[in-house]
Amino acid sequence: MNKEPNSPNAAANARKPRVAVLFGGRSSEHSVSCVTAAGVLAAIDQEKYDVVPIGIAPNGQWTLVSEDPARWSLTAETRPEVAPAAESLLLTAGNSGTELVVRSASEAIRSLGQVDVVLPLLHGPFGEDGTLQGLLEMADVRYVGAGVLASAVGMDKHYMKVVFEAAGLEVGPYEVITDRQWQQDPDSALARVAGLGFPVFVKPARAGSSMGISKVSDAAELRSAIEAAREHDPKIVVEAGIVGREIEVAVLQGRGCDDPRTSLPGEIAVQPGVHDFYDFEAKYVDGAAAALSCPADLPSEATDRVRELAGKAFDAVAGEGLSRVDFFYTPDGHLIINEINTMPGFTPISMYPQMWAKSGLPYTELIDELIYLALNRKTGLR
CATH class of the missing domain: 3.40.50.20 (Rossmann fold)
Structure with missing residues (x-):
């Protein structure tokens, strides 16, 4: 290439x-x-x-x-x-x-x-x-x-959602608990989160690889899940559980002034009965825990739409180089953005390289293209 x-x-x-x-x-x-x-x-x-x-x-x-x-x-x-x-x-x-x-x-x-x-x-x-x-x-x-801004926004699940909403992307219900809020009035924070309904996902705002994430099914589990997430980050994001399929798209910066390129969408299938969600063990330790289906089995219009939205999310955060954008595809056909990852897992079996391989760009050539983009991009304001 x-x-x-x-x-x-x-x-x-x-x-x-x-x-x-x-x-x-x-x-x-x-x-x-x-x-x-x-x-x-x-x-x-x-x-x-x-x-x-x-x-x-x-x-x-x-x-x-x-x-x-x-x-x-x-x-x-x-x-x-x-x-x-x-x-x-x-x-x-x-x-x-x-x-x-x-x-x-x-x-x-x-x-x-x-x-x-x-x-x-x-x-x-x-x-x-x-x-x-x-x-x-x-x-x-x-x-x-990604540069400074895109990296910072892409790392913080709170401000990431703010940017996505401003760009017109649909975001699921969520609450943010800052360190000060938790220290001053944890009961009020718990009440806000309970208003989302259950289950919810409790996440460190600025961590990845499913570190510190818990799926919480009732109010009795909430406080301990927040404390576990706070071991990784004093700011917490709690997201309402969304019924839908998890669809991912790999995005690659276009050359020159070209639009970002998007892969065929992929879908993660987690082995039932072993992992409640796509957690750290499923991603990196248990090789049989999850499988990628790419292209995901979607109607053609949904495939086109999720790729369009992935490019829109990439541009919304001023993305450069690479990103993986994750969505929920609901039973009624809505595409709700979950997050963008500006440095996704990049092993040969990680979802980002696999989706590009399924889209015609093998792993070694993908590395070449990323280096090319970097060598042809100036530092400083751009």
Whole structure:
């Protein structure tokens, strides 16, 4: 698909583009990020790119790490983690571009040379929420995916819904509980949530990968579910349960001024009797827990409509690079948007790459296209 030069810069085209694959991070989704990196490191074309794997330890330290995908794979017994190291890695902006710099424990510094593009495979706060994107903008280095605003809005389920509603997208009933509201008057917050009816889904406002999410069937379970979600985020979003099928669409930024591209819609089928919903275990541990049907069995008009709405949601948050947009398709034919994920799971078996593969864009070519888009996008205001 990508037959054009990888970079508009002629000097950069004289050598292989240098891609820093960045993963790990400080959020509770650290291990999920590592698993995503394992998939990318196994598939990225090493003949085409000079790949530099960079891990961010849970304490925030950046360090050079193994490029062996097996080191970062998830098993039922263990979850991968980037360990702190004696040497730290820094990104610095200079006259010749952005450089990787290594600083030893003795404060000695050496340069590892220029980086052309960063592929940030981080999930959750301090990686997917605009903080890392702002750092990369300040370092003047190109990067894959959403910018500061889209990342921040896409990470916060509260403001995401506000933006969607303003764009004319249908959003399901929900309530927000801030830390102050919960500390001052939890009974009032519980009463508001009970007004949604049951079941409800209690979610950390700024976490992903189903971390801290509970399905609550009655009022007696509500307080403990909120406290469990607050372990991940002091702000909570509680959503009314919606009867409908869960339909997903993968979105890919268009080239130049082209409209965003959308995949065929997919549908997740969770194994009945094992998981109440598509939780962390179903996504990442129990490989037989869920299956993707793509294209989803929908009327042709519903297929066209959900793809149109996915592109509209992408534009509503000022999306760039990639996103996955999730909907509920109700028995009466309504499409209710659930959320957008600006850095969806990206292993070969994750829903985003699978939907593109079913739509004619294989995993390795999808990585190529994302790097192309990043190399051809300037930093700063755009």
